[in-house]
Amino acid sequence: xxxxxxxxxxxxxxxxxxxxxxxxxxxxxxxxxxxxxxxxxxxxxxxxxxxxxxxxxxxxxxxxxxxxxxxxxxxxxxxxxxxxxxxxxxxxxxxxxxxxxxxxxxxxxxxxxxxxxxxxxxxxxxxxxxxxxxxxxxxxxxxxxxxxxxxxxxxxxxxxxxxxxxxxxxxxxxxxxxxxxxxxxxxxxxxxxxxxxxxxxxxxxxxxxxxxxxxxxxxxxxxxxxxxxxxxxxxxxxxxxxxxxxxxxxxxxxxxxxxxxxxxxxxxxxxxxxxxxxxxxxxxxxxxxxxxxxxxxxxxxxxxxxxxxxxxxxxxxxxxxxxxxxxxxxx
Ligand code: PBG
Numbered sequence: 321x322x323x324x325x326x327x328x329x330x331x332x333x334x335x336x337x338x339x340x341x342x343x344x345x346x347x348x349x350x351x352x353x354x355x356x357x358x359x360x361x362x363x364x365x366x367x368x369x370x371x372x373x374x375x376x377x378x379x380x381x382x383x384x385x386x387x388x389x390x391x392x393x394x395x396x397x398x399x400x401x402x403x404x405x406x407x408x409x410x411x412x413x414x415x416x417x418x419x420x421x422x423x424x425x426x427x428x429x430x431x432x433x434x435x436x437x438x439x440x441x442x443x444x445x446x447x448x449x450x451x452x453x454x455x456x457x458x459x460x461x462x463x464x465x466x467x468x469x470x471x472x473x474x475x476x477x478x479x480x481x482x483x484x485x486x487x488x489x490x491x492x493x494x495x496x497x498x499x500x501x502x503x504x505x506x507x508x509x510x511x512x513x514x515x516x517x518x519x520x521x522x523x524x525x526x527x528x529x530x531x532x533x534x535x536x537x538x539x540x541x542x543x544x545x546x547x548x549x550x551x552x553x554x555x556x557x558x559x560x561x562x563x564x565x566x567x568x569x570x571x572x573x574x575x576x577x578x579x580x581x582x583x584x585x586x587x588x589x590x591x592x593x594x595x596x597x598x599x600x601x602x603x604x605x606x607x608x609x610x611x612x613x614x615x616x617x618x619x620x621x622x623x624x625x626x627x628x629x630x631x632x633x634x635x636x637x638x639x640x641x642x643x644x645x646x647x648x649x650x651x
């Protein structure tokens with residue numbers, strides 16, 4: 321075995337050109353999915369205070385944003401609805417005239433080639449803020465999210481999103497069997513070609529805090545720990561991914577991303593489906609806050625983070641930085 325001084329690892333780092341030649345991973349515009357929040361009303365473009373640079377858009381202000389995204393060359397947006405009407409069953413999630421359905425139809429008229437990924441969940445649409453229907457056990461004084469009755473509502477939401485023109489259905493609710501139920505529902509309605517991007521491995525994370533401000537989806541009681549995963553568990557992530565694959569998922573996702581890069585790597589090593597990393601709201605807000613203080617170089621930190629996701633095994637990245645990244649890559 322030869323070693324130093326025969327082997328010198330610095331040889332391949334001696335110039336920018338050489339480093340370019342041996343670089344193993346890169347982020348491109350084709351890897352990015354940009355989340356958008358749509359809401360009711362007119363002339364709304366309200367910045368989310370905990371997420372500088374991210375807005376709520378009413379439909380009449382959305383076109384400009386979509387044109388900017390398309391001009392940057394971004395291939396896909398992830399749509400989140402922020403509805404006015406909430407009820408116990410989240411019925412505005414599967415209303416054919418719901419905010420996501422309306423936005424989807426409009427975006428398709430402006431930019432038919434832009435892929436619309438529809439987040440399928442109930443939490444923004446329920447008055448209790450949970451991702452499924454609630455059953456209160458009076459005797460035990462306990463409320464819980466019921467799995468199987470929630471599946472029916474989630475399936476209705478997914479089918480109505482596909483009917484409106486969504487290209488990809490992205491269920492984020494973490495009920496058991498949601499991929500199976502949604503796949504059956506889509507197929508029965510004639511949408512057998514619409515893929516499912518499953519939030520397969522979604523942890524009960526504190527990194528969703530700013531999103532819940534943005535989407536008004538904080539649970540009104542309790543937490544999401546009976547359906548989202550325990551951050552301490554990695555083997556369990558494999559079980560979640562396996563059941564989603566068996567149920568017909570077309571993409572797997574790990575969420576959040578930064579504190580879960582080991583999980584990205586585990587999934588990449590074991591499964592062949594395209595793998596998505598969700599760079600969630602607090603991962604965005606923390607960088608924005610530090611950059612605003614002048615403590616970090618935002619561009620450098622974000623690009624390093626993104627290539628880190630690729631190195632960990634992600635094929636695609638959902639990020640609120642998508643527009644900035646494309647501009648930085650072009651510069
Ligand atoms: C809805 C949903 C959440 C996020 C995406 N879809 C919040 C949650 O589960 O509480 C979080 C996204 C982010 O933090 O950027 N279920």
